[in-house]
Amino acid sequence: MHIYHLRKLSLFLCLLGVLAGCSSEPVDEKVLPLIQINDQEVTKAGFLAEFEKSLQKDQPLSGIEREELQRSFLVQLIDRKLIHGEARRLKVSLTEADVETALEGYRQDYPGHRFEAMLQERGLTLQSWRVALKENLIMEKLLDQAVYSRVTVTEMEVAAYFEANRSQFDRPAQVRARQIVVAEEATGQEALGLLRQGQSFADVAMEYSLSPDAEQGGDLGFFARGEMPLEFDEIVFDLPVKRLSDLVQSEYGYHIFLVEEKRKAKRLSKKEATEEIMSILEGRKKEEVYLAWLQDLRARAVIAVDWAQLEVNDKKDN
Numbered sequence: 343m344h345i346y347h348l349r350k351l352s353l354f355l356c357l358l359g360v361l362a363g364c365s366s367e368p369v370d371e372k373v374l375p376l377i378q379i380n381d382q383e384v385t386k387a388g389f390l391a392e393f394e395k396s397l398q399k400d401q402p403l404s405g406i407e408r409e410e411l412q413r414s415f416l417v418q419l420i421d422r423k424l425i426h427g428e429a430r431r432l433k434v435s436l437t438e439a440d441v442e443t444a445l446e447g448y449r450q451d452y453p454g455h456r457f458e459a460m461l462q463e464r465g466l467t468l469q470s471w472r473v474a475l476k477e478n479l480i481m482e483k484l485l486d487q488a489v490y491s492r493v494t495v496t497e498m499e500v501a502a503y504f505e506a507n508r509s510q511f512d513r514p515a516q517v518r519a520r521q522i523v524v525a526e527e528a529t530g531q532e533a534l535g536l537l538r539q540g541q542s543f544a545d546v547a548m549e550y551s552l553s554p555d556a557e558q559g560g561d562l563g564f565f566a567r568g569e570m571p572l573e574f575d576e577i578v579f580d581l582p583v584k585r586l587s588d589l590v591q592s593e594y595g596y597h598i599f600l601v602e603e604k605r606k607a608k609r610l611s612k613k614e615a616t617e618e619i620m621s622i623l624e625g626r627k628k629e630e631v632y633l634a635w636l637q638d639l640r641a642r643a644v645i646a647v648d649w650a651q652l653e654v655n656d657k658k659d660n
Contacts, residue, residue, distance in 0.1 A: 377416065378646040379423045386651045389416065395465070412652060420647075424639045426477065429484045436483065441476045448475070489635045493627040500619045504612045511610040511618075514567065518605075519578045520560035522546060522598040523553040530589045530596035537586055543600045552595065564605065573597070 375383035393415050449457050524530045533550040544559025567575050573592040578599050587599040
């Protein structure tokens with residue numbers, strides 16, 4: 343995953359913790375704001391309340407670790423306020439249908455009641471998740487329109503990258519395999535019996551497997567030697583395509599494998615590597631223009647942070 347994708351994800355996760363802190367607060371005249379960004383203020387109490395929500399439950403932290411996380415959280419909060427201020431200035435908006443479509447996409451990643459369980463684990467309601475999702479989608483739309491639209495990758499840049507990084511496109515032998523993982527040998531033998539009777543591997547995996555990839559019918563995708571546990575490599579690279587393995591025991595439980603496809607080792611041509619190179623270069627450029635754009639937002643804003651208030655809090659914790 344490229345850096346700019348990670349940045350989008352981190353901003354969304356930050357939003358889930360700081361959404362309330364990102365709104366303007368009524369401030370008592372005797373209470374000095376911890377953060378002031380243009381005409382918006384956040385008190386120390388408001389900031390700390392939202393910071394605590396962002397931490398994992400029962401997460402042990404030293405005084406130094408807490409201080410570092412608070413400072414990082416504060417910077418993210420400031421950047422979010424700047425970005426959403428810019429979205430308002432440019433009148434970036436979404437329809438309710440856009441939000442519902444995105445919400446359904448997230449739900450599909452959590453079959454059954456797992457979506458509701460995920461919300462409960464994070465202490466969120468469906469409404470708070472929906473509000474956070476909408477804010478994140480507006481931010482993504484702003485970045486796509488105002489920032490990433492500037493990015494282009496030329497054929498000359500692709501060719502230059504390919505020539506300078508030829509060894510990067512040496513592909514080792516790979517297999518694409520499916521697996522079923524169960525805790526008990528008897529359960530594994532039962533699943534193996536169903537497969538030998540002709541039942542679909544994907545269907546049996548979704549019903550029996552304990553592995554997260556069960557939702558994809560046990561599909562592990564393509565991988566080379568050394569990318570999976572040794573027990574996997576010892577079986578799948580010698581297993582003929584479309585042939586079931588016997589029951590294989592590992593520290594994770596009991597496995598059944600099916601090899602879907604094999605790829606021989608090869609060096610990709612420039613044509614074969616173009617899509618990957620385009621993605622790499624586009625990711626780098628998006629990160630560069632994003633940072634430059636964000637720095638410009640910071641330079642044009644009036645930002646004040648009373649760091650002394652946090653330092654007093656840190657001394658009390660220590």
